[in-house]
Amino acid sequence: MSLINWFEEKRKFGGLIGAFIEKATKGYVLSEREKDRSINVDTNKGLWTRCDNCENMLYIKFLKQNKGVCEECGYHLQINSTERIELLIDRDTWIPMDEDMVAQDVLKFSDEDSYKNRINLSQKRTGLTDAVQTGIGNSNGIPVALGVMDFQFMGGSMGSVVGEKITRLIEYATQESLPLIIVCASGGARMQEGTLSSMQMAKISSVLQIHQVQKKLLYIAVLTYPTTGGVTASFGMLGDIIIAEPKAYIAFAGKRVIEQTLRQKIPDGFQVAESLFDHGLLDLIVPRNLLKGVLSEIFELYNLAPWKENNNQV
Numbered sequence: 001m002s003l004i005n006w007f008e009e010k011r012k013f014g015g016l017i018g019a020f021i022e023k024a025t026k027g028y029v030l031s032e033r034e035k036d037r038s039i040n041v042d043t044n045k046g047l048w049t050r051c052d053n054c055e056n057m058l059y060i061k062f063l064k065q066n067k068g069v070c071e072e073c074g075y076h077l078q079i080n081s082t083e084r085i086e087l088l089i090d091r092d093t094w095i096p097m098d099e100d101m102v103a104q105d106v107l108k109f110s111d112e113d114s115y116k117n118r119i120n121l122s123q124k125r126t127g128l129t130d131a132v133q134t135g136i137g138n139s140n141g142i143p144v145a146l147g148v149m150d151f152q153f154m155g156g157s158m159g160s161v162v163g164e165k166i167t168r169l170i171e172y173a174t175q176e177s178l179p180l181i182i183v184c185a186s187g188g189a190r191m192q193e194g195t196l197s198s199m200q201m202a203k204i205s206s207v208l209q210i211h212q213v214q215k216k217l218l219y220i221a222v223l224t225y226p227t228t229g230g231v232t233a234s235f236g237m238l239g240d241i242i243i244a245e246p247k248a249y250i251a252f253a254g255k256r257v258i259e260q261t262l263r264q265k266i267p268d269g270f271q272v273a274e275s276l277f278d279h280g281l282l283d284l285i286v287p288r289n290l291l292k293g294v295l296s297e298i299f300e301l302y303n304l305a306p307w308k309e310n311n312n313q314v
């Protein structure tokens with residue numbers, strides 16, 4: 001049997017090599033829901049994973065070195081918030097903010113599972129307290145304020161903690177005159193917090209207005225797969241410059257919802273970054289391995305902007 005055939009057979013059998021082996025050998029049978037979860041989580045523990053786009057087998061060690069980009073087809077696989085910070089921030093310069101902020105279940109919300117349990121589960125799986133990491137650090141030597149959402153924590157949903165952490169980050173950046181980057185990856189507002197999560201959109205937008213318009217400071221939004229719902233409808237689309245990763249899914253409502261509302265067929269791929277770029281919603285589409293360099297160039301241009309020189313003279 002050739003190596004390729006062996007991979008193919010393993011893939012058919014287990015979905016992902018290494019992902020379920022540990023549990024399968026213990027005779028533990030996963031439910032469909034748990035399998036979905038494990039695909040995201042356990043891939044880090046196995047040696048191999050599969051590209052979501054071309055379905056080629058990828059050696060995780062090389063995939064990580066390649067910043068989560070498939071070497072076969074160039075597809076940008078999801079990476080977690082910590083990997084994203086390592087990608088954008090110079091080594092040993094990251095200072096995290098508000099790491100101990102934890103969500104409160106004020107509505108005592110419960111559907112198939114209670115909100116409290118979902119939070120506990122996500123905290124154990126990701127090692128994070130909620131779906132965003134914020135802090136300051138240097139990017140190619142330039143001090144920046146950075147917020148990175150993590151899709152693996154309850155689908156990157158925006159509740160009170162995500163809203164408050166991003167708000168405090170923006171306020172700090174405004175106070176210290178730092179440029180701001182927010183990397184978005186979110187399923188939208190967190191339904192378990194109801195209106196409290198919706199109001200985060202207005203809260204973040206209002207502090208951004210002070211940062212951008214009143215203080216004339218730079219905010220760059222980086223949209224990754226997927227950026228949807230309340231995040232798209234607030235700070236995702238408020239960047240002075242909006243950058244997306246290639247093939248990122250960016251939407252407010254999903255395709256099916258739009259089709260049902262408009263009673264119209266929507267073309268395939270219309271919510272993909274390239275299509276949105278063609279229609280003027282984005283400024284740049286930047287491959288992941290070039291992102292840090294592109295951001296530095298933008299910051300350098302921004303620092304040389306004529307209005308800044310005039311401001312300094314005043």
Ligand SMILES: [Zn+2]
Pocket residue numbers: 051052053054055056070071072073074075
């Ligand atoms: Zn691929």
